[in-house]
Amino acid sequence: MVKIIALVIITFFNIVARAQYAGYTLSNHPETFRKSFAEATSSIESVQSGFSQEKMLTMLSEKINSSGKFWFRKKDKLRMEYIHPYPYLMILSGGKIFVKDGQKENQFSANSGKVFKQVNRILIDCVSGNMLNNPDFQARVFENTGSFLIEFQPTAKNLKELYKNINIVVDKKDYTATIVEMIEVSGDKTIIRFQNKVLNAPIPDSVFNIP
Amino acid sequence: MHPFPIRFLIFLSLFSLNISCNQYRHLKRTPPDVNCVEKFKPIFLREEYKISVDVVGKHISGLLLIKYMTDSSTRIVFTNELGFSFFDFGFSQDDGFVVFHIVPQLNQPALIKTLRKDFELILFRNMDRNKSYNLIDSSIVYHAYPQKKGVNYYITDDQCRRLIKMQRSSDKKPVMEALFFDSPPDKSPDSISIRHLNFKFSIYFKKITPIAS
Numbered sequence: 001m002v003k004i005i006a007l008v009i010i011t012f013f014n015i016v017a018r019a020q021y022a023g024y025t026l027s028n029h030p031e032t033f034r035k036s037f038a039e040a041t042s043s044i045e046s047v048q049s050g051f052s053q054e055k056m057l058t059m060l061s062e063k064i065n066s067s068g069k070f071w072f073r074k075k076d077k078l079r080m081e082y083i084h085p086y087p088y089l090m091i092l093s094g095g096k097i098f099v100k101d102g103q104k105e106n107q108f109s110a111n112s113g114k115v116f117k118q119v120n121r122i123l124i125d126c127v128s129g130n131m132l133n134n135p136d137f138q139a140r141v142f143e144n145t146g147s148f149l150i151e152f153q154p155t156a157k158n159l160k161e162l163y164k165n166i167n168i169v170v171d172k173k174d175y176t177a178t179i180v181e182m183i184e185v186s187g188d189k190t191i192i193r194f195q196n197k198v199l200n201a202p203i204p205d206s207v208f209n210i211p
Numbered sequence: 212m213h214p215f216p217i218r219f220l221i222f223l224s225l226f227s228l229n230i231s232c233n234q235y236r237h238l239k240r241t242p243p244d245v246n247c248v249e250k251f252k253p254i255f256l257r258e259e260y261k262i263s264v265d266v267v268g269k270h271i272s273g274l275l276l277i278k279y280m281t282d283s284s285t286r287i288v289f290t291n292e293l294g295f296s297f298f299d300f301g302f303s304q305d306d307g308f309v310v311f312h313i314v315p316q317l318n319q320p321a322l323i324k325t326l327r328k329d330f331e332l333i334l335f336r337n338m339d340r341n342k343s344y345n346l347i348d349s350s351i352v353y354h355a356y357p358q359k360k361g362v363n364y365y366i367t368d369d370q371c372r373r374l375i376k377m378q379r380s381s382d383k384k385p386v387m388e389a390l391f392f393d394s395p396p397d398k399s400p401d402s403i404s405i406r407h408l409n410f411k412f413s414i415y416f417k418k419i420t421p422i423a424s
Contacts, residue, residue, distance in 0.1 A: 064290065
C-alpha cells in the first residue's frame with residue numbers, strides 16, 4: 001500500500017514537473033548536463049550579442065519592451081547597453097558597477113549591498129555558465145530536442161522575497177544562454193532574449209572601462 | 212555655554228518659526244471655482260514614462276507605467292531598466308489606495324504614504340468640491356482642496372488659462388511642488404516634475420514612445 005502511495009506521489013510530481021514548461025521534460029541526467037555545460041562554457045571567453053527584453057506585468061496584461069547590446073568577457077566583465085526605449089548603460093567590471101542614465105553617472109561597489117551583490121552574480125553567472133554553482137539557488141534541468149531549460153529557485157531568504165525563480169534556456173549546440181527569464185514573486189516576469197551571438201571574438205578593454 | 216547664545220538661539224528659532232509661519236496667511240480667501248481646476252486634469256490612459264528619482268544623494272531610474280483600468284482605477288507601476296518591479300500601486304475611483312506589490316527594501320509606511328500623496332496630487336484625486344475654497348494672491352489663484360492632513364493646491368492664473376504649479380502643503384507651508392510640462396487638454400503631460408521642499412527628494416517623469424511589440 002505504501003509503495004502504491006509513493007508511486008502515485010512520484011508519478012504526480014513527475015507529471016507536475018513535466019507539465020511545468022511546455023515542450024520540456026525534466027532531464028533524467030542532470031549531472032551529465034552539468035559536466036557538459038561546464039566543459040563547453042570553459043571554452044567561452046567572450047560573448048557579444050544583441051538583446052530584446054520584455055517585461056510582462058501579469059495583473060495589468062501589459063508588456064514593456066526594450067532592447068540593446070550586450071558584451072561579456074571572462075571572468076567578470078559585463079556591459080549592457082539599452083538603446084530602446086531610451087539610452088541606459090550598465091557596466092559590471094572588477095567588482096564595480098557603473099550606471100549611466102542620460103547625463104547622470106553612478107558608480108558603486110558590487111559589494112555595497114547583499115542583494116546587489118547577489119543580482120550582480122546572477123547576471124554574470126547566467127552568461128558565464130557558473131549559475132549551477134551559485135549557492136543561492138537550487139537548480140533543476142529540463143530539456144527538449146534543441147535546448148536545455150535550467151530552473152533556478154532561490155534558496156537565500158532575501159532572494160526568495162524577490163524572485164520565484166530564474167530560468168535560463170541554453171542552446172544545445174553551443175551551450176550558451178539564449179533566453180533568461182526572471183519570474184518575480186508578484187508573478188511579473190522579465191524575459192531577455194539574446195540574438196546574433198558572437199562567441200570568443202576579442203572585445204577591447206575600453207568596452208568595459210569605468211570612467 | 213554662556214546663557215546669551217542660548218537665548219539668542221531661542222530667539223532666532225522663534226524668529227525663523229515666525230517667518231516660516233503660515234505662508235498662505237496673507238492670501239484672500241474666496242469661494243471656489245471648481246470648474247477651473249477640472250480642465251487641467253490629465254488623462255492617463257496608458258502612458259510609459261522614463262522616471263528619475265533623486266533622494267538624499269542617491270539616484271534611481273526606471274520606467275513608470277500609468278494605466279487607466281476597466282474598473283476606472285489607475286495603476287502605477289515602477290520597474291528598473293532590467294525589468295525588476297519596485298512597486299505597483301492602485302488608485303481606485305472612490306479615492307481608495309492599494310499596494311499590489313512593493314519590494315521589501317521600499318516597504319516602509321512613511322515612504323508609501325509620501326508616494327501615495329504625491330501621486331494623488333498629480334492624478335487630481337481627493338478633490339472634495341464641498342470643502343474646497345480659493346486663495347487669491349494678486350493675479351494668482353490657489354485652488355485649495357483640504358486633505359486629511361494638509362491641503363492640496365492647484366495654482367492657476369486669475370483667468371484660469373494656465374496651471375502654474377501644484378503644491379502639497381502642511382497647514383502652514385508647502386512641502387512639495389509639482390509641475391506639468393507640455394500638457395495638452397484631456398491628455399497626459401509630456402513631463403512631470405515633483406520636488407519636495409522639506410528634504411532632498413525629487414522625481415522627474417519624461418514620456419517615452421513605446422516600441423512596437
